[in-house]
Amino acid sequence: MQQAQQEMLEWRNSGMSVMEMSHRGKHFSIIAEELESDLRSLMAVLKIIRCCFCKAVQTAQFSLIPQNILNGKTSACYIKTGAWSEKAIKDANSYCDVLVSASSEDTKFTSIPDASTWILDEQAAYLHYTSNETIHGVEFQEAPDAKGLTLVSDMSSNILSRKIDVSQYGLIYAGTQKNMGPAGVTVVIVRDDLMGHASKATPSVFNYAEQAKTNPC
Numbered sequence: 001m002q003q004a005q006q007e008m009l010e011w012r013n014s015g016m017s018v019m020e021m022s023h024r025g026k027h028f029s030i031i032a033e034e035l036e037s038d039l040r041s042l043m044a045v046l047k048i049i050r051c052c053f054c055k056a057v058q059t060a061q062f063s064l065i066p067q068n069i070l071n072g073k074t075s076a077c078y079i080k081t082g083a084w085s086e087k088a089i090k091d092a093n094s095y096c097d098v099l100v101s102a103s104s105e106d107t108k109f110t111s112i113p114d115a116s117t118w119i120l121d122e123q124a125a126y127l128h129y130t131s132n133e134t135i136h137g138v139e140f141q142e143a144p145d146a147k148g149l150t151l152v153s154d155m156s157s158n159i160l161s162r163k164i165d166v167s168q169y170g171l172i173y174a175g176t177q178k179n180m181g182p183a184g185v186t187v188v189i190v191r192d193d194l195m196g197h198a199s200k201a202t203p204s205v206f207n208y209a210e211q212a213k214t215n216p217c
């Protein structure tokens, strides 16, 4: 906060504050590149994985993920452990057949169903889970075994709180406002091979491959 305060009037002899500069200009590009490089080293993100900084609230990703990574498949598996995964399921339902592979609704979302009881569809495009259910307080302590499915996780409220092995995931997404910075941006970390298969109806601004080209500005 002190650094932000100091840079409020002028950022590194640029003659202007961050609030005044063009988000496509050379000064902001330096800030954005540093941001991506810091995130890459903090999370040990491999070169084959892209970081997108999407201009939208995190909730938008509930619809954007199926639009971007279904890649012709018609179903996706979801683990329901609280209010946020419930919302993710509701929105994904508009784009594909959602199989709720496991749910802890019967315990009023106070637990994670035993992995041996999960029903996974091997034809599904991905398996989605919420690593920390911010409202119900249920947190996965490690990445679940996706049994070969592409693993997708909403890490909004516990990203950067512990070391994770990014290579276990196809896609990780998180709103910046909880653990990383101010609201208004969502970080989407996507494996290369999942990029470039967005449905035709996906607007460019929400197409991960397009975003990665112009990122982070």
Ligand SMILES: Cc1ncc(COP(=O)(O)O)c(C=O)c1O
Residues within 6 Å of the ligand: 057, 058, 059, 060, 084, 130, 132, 133, 134, 135, 154, 155, 156, 157, 175
């Ligand atoms: C786990 C989780 N997912 C999604 C969201 C939604 O984020 P946003 O308000 O940016 O849409 C939140 C917000 O609290 C959250 O905690």
